[in-house]
Amino acid sequence: MFSEMTSDVHNHDLRSAELILENDARLRLQLDGAHVGLFEWDLVTGQSRWSTGFYLLHGLEPSQEASYTLWRDQVHPDDIDRVEAAIQDSLAKPQELDVDYRIVHPSGDLRWTRLQAQTMRDPQGRPLSMTGHCGDVTRRKLADAALLQSEKLAVAGRMSAALAHEINNPLEAAFNLLYLARGMASQASQADLLDQTMEQLQRVSEISQQTLRFARPSKPKFVRVIEVIESTLRLVGPKLSMGAVQVKTDFQASPQLLCSPGELQQILTNLLNNAAEAGRQPKTVTVRVRTQNDANEGNPGEIRITISDNGPGMTPETLRRIREPFYTTKQGYGTGLGMWVVQELVSKLNGKLTIKSSVGDRWHGTTFSIVLPMTPAETEQS
8 A cells, every 4th residue: 555655656746747847848839738748769779758748749648658650650641751851860960859740630630749859979979869848839830821821812912913914905905906807807707706705805804803903893793604604615615625525514403693704704714624634534524503492581592513523633632722822733834823713702702612532543533512602583583
């Protein structure tokens, strides 16, 4: 009984000392209330000792035996090479280790950790052990990411204003030339093609003024969704033909939507271009339109537009970042603004954009789904 009491007192003293050290580390890392962990790594024997906070920080049970391998398994696969390179540099040179990395907890929660450590050496300078501490810096990382996102949007705004200014001059010249060509057209088919060209240039002008410059949008009007889709398919038709893309349509409804037709076409153009570029031979893109009516009074239902391709699919990392401005997988020619613009325009319509993708062997491809709420007036006119 006495030995048990002595053991309890000893464990309590160790834990108290551990908490004091963790609090000291918390201050050095400038943390407030987050988990902090202490560790010792014997480089001669390979054995490790971790504090309770270290286990909790990495989503592990304190009953597990501490080891370098166990720690390594918790580090995000995209970070481990960088972190291990920093550790090797710290062992090779007399410098403090200061590195951050991500941890995916069993719950799926992604957390950022900052690790600082020092290496103890023998008189000949050979590393004997490493001791240090780490803490949760997720909130700081998220704040930095939000600031970076804000800066990106500011850059996009300045770039858009300059781009719109440069686009307007050649657009005006193109309109004038087309107007002269329209007057000289000798055949009805030629006049029709020139009319379609002028219509598309007008939409380019609207895009440059409204979307790129974030200007006040034109007055919305009721448009038939299917007509806008068909017009968009004609617009991107040459690109689809050159890429040998087969387009399948499945329209089970013909709803009307109160919106800017140019903005809706811009959404569809971006998604269709992405689908066409992603497809594998034989390339197939499927466009579907559905309406779903809600029996609840005052909630008339919604319009769902889906665009699916049979491409290789997106990795989880690409799927997570695809809506970020300037993020692109089209190295050399992509701007990284297409999906961000789509997200902004869908949000303006109070809609939702969902993206599902698979990279499996049996089924691969991506489906973009846009859900737009209908107003009572839209329901009456559909």
